[in-house]
Amino acid sequence: MTSKIKNNTEKPTSGIRAIAEELGISIATVDRALHDRGRISEKTRARVLQVAEQLNYHPNRAARDLRLNRRFRVSINFPTGIPPFFDALRSGIEEGALPFSSTLDIEFHSYSLPYDHARNSIQSALDASVDGIIAVPPNTFQMAELVRKANMKGIPIVCISTDVPESGRLTAITAYPFNCGAMAAEALFSHMNKRGSVGVLTGNLEYLNHAEKVRGFRTMLSQLSPAFSVAAVIEAHDDPHEAYQGVRRLLQSTPKMAGLYISTANSISALTALREAGRLDSVAVVTTDLIPELVPYLREGIVKATIYQCPETQGSLAIRTLYWYLSEGMRPLHFIGVIPQLIIRSNLDLYISTNKYIAR
Structure with a gap:
């Protein structure tokens, strides 16, 4: 199944100008720093990225990829167990993909128990020559070998909710x-x-x-x-x-x-x-x-x-991280952690009111 979502049409020009004015540098320098092109010092690039984060500015990579006629195809491979958790992961991925929908196709694939079906599901994605994979793999020797194989083929894998640390995966996003x-x-x-x-x-x-x-x-x-x-x-x-x-x-x-x-x-x-x-x-x-x-x-x-474990946040981070890597070559941190939260009777209603799977 392929999900295509409306593109965010917000223009980034004013954001670039604000960054340039804040740092006292040219708009062209800011553009080179944000898009990693041309000659620019690492110190300047780091300053630009820091101010961009402070101003909550994110380059419209999807618009640029659309101009270049670039599309990315990502396979999401989840087990069928515990539907509410994986439904929330999926929702986070779909929401995280919204800004990139014009240049990003996401395909959700599920596999049944036992867990060794995970290997077959990921192998099928590799055989289909997707651009990237988000998966929930077991930490086994066989799975690590498969992830290494994907890495050698130039297909990055993002582990979500769990990790296969000695495998060459792009990154892992978990709730500690x-x-x-x-x-x-x-x-x-x-x-x-x-x-x-x-x-x-x-x-x-x-x-x-x-x-x-x-x-x-x-x-x-x-x-x-x-x-x-x-x-x-x-x-x-x-x-x-x-x-x-x-x-x-x-x-x-x-x-x-x-x-x-x-x-x-x-x-x-x-x-x-x-x-x-x-x-x-x-x-x-x-x-x-x-x-x-x-x-x-x-x-x-x-x-x-x-x-x-904030599954929606994990999902959103996973698809954004993978897209930025595919689009910009931005290598993420080796591990990305999402802080877990404690829900008790006194704060339960706060979570229910913001969780569409519970509030409905």
């Missing part, structure tokens, strides 16, 4: 997963008794973001109190049935479990398992992200907090 896990541990700790066991429900530890959340959770929990221990880490592979069965087994093996950290948006079936076991009142729960079904649990205080 280690810190997400640490935040969850601190939030959970404040609602538990002085000692006990806690469980962790995650997706797939082959994904770096899932593994890092668990590591951050363990690290912070041990710092807060040696009296708490992680009873088990259950991989549910973003499958609601696996999450339900995993929590049931955990409750049987750890009858005095004091808390549960759910590190993906696959939370509702886990909460159902707690309810059926009569443990909603005795097990403190911290979840991840915000979906409509989770709202009543937060309002009633059953879920103490949820760690919001």
Whole structure:
């Protein structure tokens, strides 16, 4: 499927003139700095870019690419698991692509579980000779090899929500997963008794973001109190049935479990398992992200907090970063972090009012 979105027609001339006046240099020099052409010192270029950022000015690259008859084709490859999270990522990508719609075609491709289908999906995009790829890949040797292959072909890959760090990918955009896990541990700790066991429900530890959340959770929990221990880490592979069965087994093996950290948006079936076991009142729960079904649990205080990974922001950053690289050759930072946020009962309505998937 190809998405084409109306172009932003705002003229940038006044912005260039304002930058030139601010720095006391010519408009031609500002133009060379912004578009990386002609001879210009790195010091001057850095000053121009800094002032442009302060003035919230962004060059209309799409208009220039349209004049040059340049088009870019980008493949977005997401798994089908946890629709609300990936729907939000997609929405962010579509909104981030708005200024470039006249020269950018984005194609969304989904693949079903198991996760090794991710490799086939990305390989198909490479075979189709797209200009760039945004993907949610597992951190496996096979995937790293595929990303290196793409890099050798000149097809940049942006990892979103997770990372394959030793692969030559262009960049990774995530919500600091280690810190997400640490935040969850601190939030959970404040609602538990002085000692006990806690469980962790995650997706797939082959994904770096899932593994890092668990590591951050363990690290912070041990710092807060040696009296708490992680009873088990259950991989549910973003499958609601696996999450339900995993929590049931955990409750049987750890009858005095004091808390549960759910590190993906696959939370509702886990909460159902707690309810059926009569443990909603005795097990403190911290979840991840915000979906409509989770709202009543937060309002009633059953879920103490949820760690919001700002998927719309991640999506917007991913497509803009990739477009700027394709259009301008602007190499991004090796890693781009989005600060995660803590949603609790007292600020829940603020998030609902700005989240179109919840407010509708």
